[in-house]
Amino acid sequence: MSAPSLSKACGAILRRDLTLAWRRRGDMAMPVLYALIVITLFPFALGPEDTLLQRIAGGVVLVTVLLAMLLALDAMFRSDIEDGSLEQLVVSPQPLAMLLAMKILAHWLTTALPLIIISPLLGGMLHLPASVIPVLVLALMLATPLLSLLGAVLVALTAGTRRSGMLLALMLLPLCVPVVIFAAGAVAAAQQGLPWFAPIAWLGAGLVLALVLAPLACAIALRIALDA
């Protein structure tokens, strides 16, 4: 009998989720499409003046990415609950928090990463200056995993309920206020030629903290939600 190793288990879960996402790559394009649609609507609503669009570009791109992620968040554990895979994770002889961390990583890679990749395009559509775009990408690289981690805890809490879409948004709002403030703050500061490192550092600190705590909280939340 070969002892079950944690690294193998993590690899198996990561590979499984990425394979599943690849077999349904149409779904993967949905958040990207959604973000493109929202960004396209802004100039129609506000008028095509460069200066106005430029001023709001950073914040609008951030909020759009956040909402696009929120759309995909609901599905994080949905299919696993329906087909019983989640029960198998819970009864498996591995630390649940690590397995969930792998699921969150896979989710981030398949939903947030495509959004980050097109974020320069989204910024460009709203005339965000080219010099600010690296800061925007950096802010997103830190803010999106933070949102995935926080979102995973909340999705786990709603795992035992029937419909959770709006509820999830309501629960996520207070948690994502600081993330939005610091990410948008960094972009705004860069745009005004001010030092932007402090908010980025705060985001980084939050991310490190969430990396450690969120998977544990997610495991607790999931056990609560499945315990009925």
Added chain:
Amino acid sequence: MTTDTPLLEARALSFFRQDEPVFGPLDFCLHAGEVALVEGDNGSGKTTLLRVLAGLLHVDEGELRWRDAPWHRDACAGEILFLGHQLGLKADLSARENLAVSIGLAGAREGVDTAAVLSEVGLAGYEDEPVRRLSAGQKKRAALARLLGVPATVWLLDEPYANLDRGGIELVNRLIGMHAARGGAVMVTSHGAVSFLGGEPKRVRLHGWGDGTRHA
């Protein structure tokens, strides 16, 4: 080959949902090499009992013991295999890939060969078909492959005969017999009075609340 200390022992075990009792108080013990058949009508709490034993639900009242010590998640990690109503198969993955995930999670049984396991459960030729396209019985067989591929001492099987043809039922019985013979223990639920199991299994009878339970 019954040893003195039971693998799994329940003492006055009961479970409540919204303060309504689901089953119990229930006393039974499961020794190595034993097969126990959990019997009861629909709604008598068979599935709930198995989920409690698997550690998915917490014990409300009474005591659950594992190898003569209070039950603890870490103590029996890797020794319990749970096969529920929902099979835990990913519809977009093939039977082979699903088995690989299970083996990745729980480790592989000694000298296990994925292809041989899949042909033993009767999925030869269907190894690489997405589970979505398999029939209900074939899906069940794909889930049963886990029993052969993954090491575990106690099997908790919830309605393992559902959806299976005669050959499938024989397969389940053969697997259970094999497992008991090498010192494992099996707990099987079945709502029918008919037992397909050969030999005389131990019986755990669930009556729902109030009218008491006995074990043979």
Added chain:
Amino acid sequence: MATWIPLWVHKLGSPPIFYRFAGLVRPWAFALALLLGTIALYGGLVSAPADYQQGDAFRIIYIHVPSAWMSLFIYFVMAAASFVALVWRVKLAEVIAMESAPVGAAFTAITLATGSLWGRPMWGTWWTWDARLTSELVLLFLYLGVIGLYHSFEDRRQGARAAAFLAIIGIINVPIVHFSVNWWNTLHQGSTIRILGPSKMAPSMVWPLLTMMLATKAYYVASLMGRARADLLAMESGKDWVRQIAQEGSSP
């Protein structure tokens, strides 16, 4: 449960005993709230002098400030009860946590409404993204999230545990939100007027405020007791002690 907890805590934790205790406490707490509230309103609205800068408009702080204090205080009580509920699985703690949430949400809503009313004469606008008001708004969403999660489960106790966990996440989040909103406010040069500046208030202005604070506390206790009683009856409807109460009630 731990042995260092005195016996009366265990006893009070049992639903029938708490039900009777809450029934005794409730009318007294309610009367106290009414009495103190009347005195405080008289002191605040009639006897306190008008503010030399804000005129009579400042009097709204006698509602606004105690409500704001209560909105935070109740959140702390809810989080503490949630912690007890999750760690020791005490049913009464679940009830206290979940029945505190609507009361706390109400106080938060009052804080926001009065803050907005007060802002109209002071800032010339109904709403301003002042750091305190914004934090209070986020607090309201935290409360609503807890209430929403609690009611979205079919199993009450499971819902209570999930919502309790959310409440604990929220209490970690409150200072982070406050800090980040303050930072954001300085970045964006928002309004600099503060509702409670470091101004020296005359004693005749302060005592009604403190009295009102006690009145809101008493009201919270009264309201919580009433809600907890109703919740316990619903939760334990199958139990003997509830049946007894029902029979006593039907045969006067």
